[in-house]
Amino acid sequence: MNRVEYMTRLASMLQDIPVEERQEAMKYYNDYFDEAGEENEEKVAAELDSPEKVAAVIKAEIYGRNNTGETKAPVYPAEKEEKDTNNWWKILLIIVGGLFVLSIAGPIVLGVALTVLAVVFSGFIALIAFVIAAGCLAIVGIALFIGGLTQIAVALPEAFTLIGSGMILFAVGMVGVVLLVQLCFVAFPKMFRWIVKICKKPFHRKAVS
Incomplete structure (x- = not known):
């Protein structure tokens, strides 16, 4: 299965969820394929869960509610959390570097x-x-x-x-x-x-x- 087939099937499986949630999920997996590179698209598609299973997990997380009635956040692969953490580290390094340069200059x-x-x-x-x-x-x-x-x-x-x-x-x-x-x-x-x-x-x- 290549990227186009994977994303097409995933999109069709997510038609019954809110537009914002669907766009977020599609954007994440598109970015996931982009980071892997065009030459690794089939490998990534094989490593990921099937579009049906991914869609089922996303729907379960969107519509699954706890006792307080709050909606749980969708669960994506761990790389998303790592990516967000890396972004925060980059921002922190930029701030520290800027303060260091400012203290000298x-x-x-x-x-x-x-x-x-x-x-x-x-x-x-x-x-x-x-x-x-x-x-x-x-x-x-x-x-x-x-x-x-x-x-x-x-x-x-x-x-x-x-x-x-x-x-x-x-x-x-x-x-x-x-x-x-x-x-x-x-x-x-x-x-x-x-x-x-x-x-x-x-x-x-x-x-x-």
Whole structure:
């Protein structure tokens, strides 16, 4: 008897049981044949009980009730229980392995993330400090320019020196403020997008795979 004949006879014997129970039984024995391999189908069919006997056992277990009225679960070959046990062991090993990897990689990832954040924050603070310094330089230039204007009537050479120095400092300060502010609005968004892109790479690879 081959697989097709065995499963056809078993299906015909199980027509009078609930659909869910029939599908579960058919799925189990189909999986049983799949695991054995196509070349071993006839051998498996010979080793198993006849479809009639298997159907009788399944029906007895489905319709057999204990004193409390609870339905007993269908009895299948012992391999099903072993398979379920193996699945639980695999899940447990995956969980333990994940916790182990997390315990090692977690602190490293956290340390790298904190380092990156510290660098970004330090750069931001430094940039703000430079902007303030450039602004102060421009203010000093304005003060020198005004001071030079007040000295024109008293000491003309010194007045021109103050005015010239003030204009230079003001120009340098304003250029510095403009450049630094522009850098702040251009560099940091790019840096932020770069960090986000790096953080997304592992998840993107996982989704693609």
